[in-house]
Amino acid sequence: MPHRLVLLGAPGVGKGTQAELLCANLGACHLSTGDIFRAAKALDPSERTPALTAALEHMRRGELVPDETVLALVTERVSCLRCEGGFLLDGFPRTVAQAEALETLLAREKLKLDAVLSYELPLEQIVSRLSGRHTCPGCKSVFHIEARPPKVAGICDHCGGKLYQREDDRPESIRVRMEAYERSTAPLADFYRRRHLLLSISAEGSPEDIFKRTMDALKCSLLVMTVIGPDRPGLVESVAALVAEHRGNWLESRMSRLGGQFAGILRVEVPVEREQALVAELRRLESRGLTVVVQPDRPEPSTGSASESVLEIVGQDRPGIVREITHALASFGVNVEELETECASAAMSGETLFKACARLSIPASCNAAEIRQKLERIAADLIVEITLAELPEPPRS
Numbered sequence: 001m002p003h004r005l006v007l008l009g010a011p012g013v014g015k016g017t018q019a020e021l022l023c024a025n026l027g028a029c030h031l032s033t034g035d036i037f038r039a040a041k042a043l044d045p046s047e048r049t050p051a052l053t054a055a056l057e058h059m060r061r062g063e064l065v066p067d068e069t070v071l072a073l074v075t076e077r078v079s080c081l082r083c084e085g086g087f088l089l090d091g092f093p094r095t096v097a098q099a100e101a102l103e104t105l106l107a108r109e110k111l112k113l114d115a116v117l118s119y120e121l122p123l124e125q126i127v128s129r130l131s132g133r134h135t136c137p138g139c140k141s142v143f144h145i146e147a148r149p150p151k152v153a154g155i156c157d158h159c160g161g162k163l164y165q166r167e168d169d170r171p172e173s174i175r176v177r178m179e180a181y182e183r184s185t186a187p188l189a190d191f192y193r194r195r196h197l198l199l200s201i202s203a204e205g206s207p208e209d210i211f212k213r214t215m216d217a218l219k220c221s222l223l224v225m226t227v228i229g230p231d232r233p234g235l236v237e238s239v240a241a242l243v244a245e246h247r248g249n250w251l252e253s254r255m256s257r258l259g260g261q262f263a264g265i266l267r268v269e270v271p272v273e274r275e276q277a278l279v280a281e282l283r284r285l286e287s288r289g290l291t292v293v294v295q296p297d298r299p300e301p302s303t304g305s306a307s308e309s310v311l312e313i314v315g316q317d318r319p320g321i322v323r324e325i326t327h328a329l330a331s332f333g334v335n336v337e338e339l340e341t342e343c344a345s346a347a348m349s350g351e352t353l354f355k356a357c358a359r360l361s362i363p364a365s366c367n368a369a370e371i372r373q374k375l376e377r378i379a380a381d382l383i384v385e386i387t388l389a390e391l392p393e394p395p396r397s
């Protein structure tokens with residue numbers, strides 16, 4: 001599943017490092033507006049547009065670049081947003097106006113964000129991280145004079161490049177950047193919280209620790225739930241709305257109206273950290289007459305190879321048909337995976353016909369001929385017609 005993520009956090013929390021680790025693991029496209037501006041700095045001044053020259057001046061002072069310039073750059077790179085492996089936006093959006101523009105851009109591309117990862121760290125740790133940070137101009141590796149020093153002072157371990165301190169990591173710029181962050185970027189957390197997209201992640205510890213926390217936050221749980229309530233419009237919608245609100249994914253379902261009730265079984269995937277909130281809200285639907293039972297979806301351990309077959313039954317309705325047949329199937333260890341039955345009037349005689357269709361899972365160890373014989377005997381006793389589709393060859397292991 002592609003991941004479409006925004007990375008939020010004050011300068012120095014390690015977003016860039018996390019973005020690289022996430023890209024390597026998720027195969028998503030990394031789009032860093034800060035990297036784009038830094039690359040522009042290497043251009044010959046004659047190749048820069050006036051807007052870009054002005055942007056670099058803002059950047060040098062630690063200020064935010066005007067929204068229009070940033071948005072123009074991102075719009076030029078819209079193909080990144082279409083990347084099949086998803087995308088990671090690092091350093092963008094940084095203002096509510098940019099977040100709104102991103103929403104419009106994504107809607108136009110018919111894409112949705114999956115989550116906004118908000119990295120959080122106390123201010124004094126941020127300042128210490130930034131002021132000791134040294135970067136390689138060649139491979140962009142980041143070192144820290146205390147926490148992650150290079151083997152040879154001032155030289156990149158990976159490519160031998162001469163490490164430098166970013167202009168905006170100097171103390172006077174750090175203060176301006178932190179103010180810009182508090183004023184412009186911090187309100188984004190609320191913007192995304194209201195959209196149920198925000199995942200808060202502690203940025204304390206090593207990059208590996210933070211990465212593990214990130215991957216855990218992105219994990220999903222699989223839930224199976226049954227839903228039943230008096231049939232009325234909007235019932236499925238109320239469940240679907242809650243699943244979507246908690247960033248869940250509706251995977252499969254079977255639903256039906258029967259005897260004035262509407263019931264269904266469904267399987268959904270939901271981010272681990274939203275699971276409890278979703279279950280609590282589903283339970284609250286009981287006050288509206290809907291009973292929801294939620295269970296974790298734990299795939300059963302495989303008990304060897306099995307083949308599938310379809311069983312059909314038609315005959316005059318009488319008590320005990322389902323019991324007799326399911327009893328016989330169970331005695332062979334055959335599992336009924338799906339069962340649909342109905343009683344209908346026969347076209348000519350008007351008598352009540354019982355019809356059933358079942359999908360069966362038949363263990364490879366079963367003797368197909370014995371099952372068939374047993375079903376034929378029951379068919380004769382109950383005066384019904386039973387057809388069992390030809391059993392396919394069990395898969396060879």
Ligand code: AMP
Pocket residue numbers: 011033034035037058059060062063064065066070090091092093094095098168177
């Ligand atoms: P970063 O590497 O993300 O910390 O970005 C470095 C600098 O580039 C910032 O301090 C800003 O001057 C500028 N910049 C990067 N992204 C944006 C953005 N989305 N909006 C405004 N300015 C930005």
